[in-house]
Amino acid sequence: MKKVLTILLPLLLTVGCGGSAATSNANGASESGTANAPAATTGDAKTVVTVQAPTPVISMDTAIATDGTSFIAQTMCISGLMELDENGLPVEDLAESYTVSDDGLVYTFKIRDNANWSNGEPVTANDFVYAWQRVVNPDTASDYNWIFETANVLNGGCYDPESGLEPEDLGVVAIDDKTLEVTLVAPSGFFLGLLAFPTFFPVNQKFAEEKGDQFALSVDNILACGPYKLISWDPGYSFEFELNEGYWDASNYAAKYAPKVVFREITDTQTALMEYQSGNLDTVTLSGEQVDANRDAEGFQNRLAGYLFYLSLNANNNVHNRAGAADLANLNVRKAISYAIDRETLAASLNDGSIAAGGIIPVALAGNPNTGADFRDDAGTITSYDVDKAKEFYQKAVEELGHEVTLELLYGTDEGDSIIKAAEQIQFFLEEVGFTINLNGKPKKERLDLAGNANEHDYDFMLTRWGPDYADPQTYMDLFVSTNTSNNDGGYNSAEYDALVFDAESGAGISDSSVRWKDFIDAEVQLVETDAAIVPVFQAGGAMIISPKISSPEFHSAGVDSYRHIVIK
């Protein structure tokens, strides 16, 4: 007891010095910590890599998961036909080889003979057919049930009960045990990349049906066919993987990569950093305020995430007759907003590696099919900051409207500190040119409800984001076509834009990839520059420290980050 008292008493007294003592101490942790990082090593050779998972695994079912952490965990222990290499390009995984028909519509995959599930059964073509049909089956209610349609798979629309199609109609057939044939309605440049996405992974039918409701809910109810297997999963605490000796490439993995990878769920950034500095973690994500103190730490890196944050302007869905939304129908108002925002300053102030958005397509998302050049390089920066121009547009708008413009900015309060910071900055920049901006912070669930169909778009403009589902501009372009009633909250309706996107995806672009590329570049200009229908703001970044003792996980701006190839140095 005396011991406890000796610890507690001085502590209580320290706190007594005032609230600020606490914050300076807490910050002190990150400042002084860099000196002794990373400490504590065991005498034996390192065999376990422990990484921080800032968010939990929500589901290990490949048809159900929608979040990054779940996908990372699934990619550890389950494989698809393809996987992404360190450059984000698809390479064969469970597929030994594949052939594509001359018209680019029929893919035939040969599955490896030594591709097996962890219960010893072979991975068959039927496992893919079953898994894919399971995703589109309305009973599964998968959030990603539309993805086959996007991938141009024949009858991909069968997820909609009103389409008149059945899951069995999906264009995927098992020719024999080890041969899978997929039929597309139009060639797709990103189809192979999507095969590395967990929604396209196989499921062992017999096993899944045997487990029923319990499938994928615990270690015993998951089968592995990937390089690692799940050996423990404790929601809220950790999930752990060990090399899977039944994997087709097991000997290569055993020679090269970490024998055991432990993901520890830690939400709090302060204790996570202390844990890293104590040598108990090999990776840690940093919050914006931790970045400056740790910029010089060995292994510090800023990574660019695929998420692009933009302002959705409710110019055409003003069901509620909002005064602000009505003003947004004026092109000069929208242009004033776009020119008023100093994206560079805003992104830099977030201090987490975020960068200014040059358009709606993020950097490092997709490459030109012919030259490999990044979309942003080909399309250039089509957003710009110019206060004088912004003021000019604003004055023109005021003259046309006959009154000053007051808008309400809707944003999420539980989606990270950087969103709140960004919203405040947007308010500042817009008020500089004459707008009056009221901030309307809401939890994400309420934000989506207000802006979406549930409340008939009850908002003026909103700071929102979109994370790419696959490495192609289409993942963004589809959002703003007039027929998209789920994501096009502002009701953008432009014949020119629709025609360009249609031409790219269903017209001349089908047979000519450079026409498709050009169409997307033009469509983006129409959307962002000509019509200022949406205002791209920043592309999210993330700061991390990765222990020098391991090789970095592979981060992909589209697709799933890979922790499969971590080498212990």
Add this chain to the structure above:
Amino acid sequence: MKKYILKRVLISIATLLVIILILFILMDLMPGTPFNDEKLTEVQLALLYQKYGLDKPLLVRFFLYLKNMITGDLGVSYAINKNFPISEMIKGRLGISLMVGAMAMIFGTILGLILGIVAALNHNTWIDNLCSVISVIGVSVPSYVCALLLCYYVAFKLQLLPILYNQTAPFKSLILPALALSVSPTANVARFTRSEMIDVLNSDYISLVQSKGIKNYKVIIKHALRNTMIPIITVTGPLLVNLLTGSSVIERIFGIPGIGLLMISGIQQNDYNVTIACSFIYSVMYIAVMLVVDILYGIIDPRIRVSKEG
């Protein structure tokens, strides 16, 4: 006494039913859906509502829930651990929260009693003042400040204890969270002990015992402390429930998979079944602790009778 307890239990069950109904209504009024993803289309939302039976009217869902509850089925999670049975999710987490809470309560009560008794015995001296200052600080400083300080100094700098919760050494790794949580009960218990003790020490029966020449420590422990306990138990009851149901902040800081964090995420993400189950457990614990407190009164002071028959 038996009849009294039975009556209380029956009233409690009725109360719990009302609580669940109110929770259902409140949940229905919450904005948003459990499916908070900007990527979901109308078709998908309809499918999800149908799959989880959320398209049914409120009362139908309420009675279905009650029916399933009797068989131990608390539904599945919609968002936090998708399709996980709630009973499984809570089973794993409740134990850890109970353990931290119980440890915090034990630390808090013991430290609080010591501080309070020391203060009372040294009434109006600097020791008393010091104890009072500590109590005031304890009441006013939030637990997460203490948690971070303990983490930084005890775990990170001195490396005496682990920073984060560790499943392989649960007791050792829960000492810091329990200490951080115990700050407020320590202060509360200390304040009550002090004032009660001063009252009791000035009473006639203590003077009588002292005049009989009984040793001082015996007077304090056997006579004074026992009479001090009544108000202390009254305050520790609700404190205990608060501690046992977990603190989301402490759980977050120390990486503890507890029930407090679960409930907060349940509310934030509209994971209806999680929220209802957690609130239900909270209510059960509250009612049970209150009952135990009432019964304890009678044991500590036989003059108090909770019912005529008792």
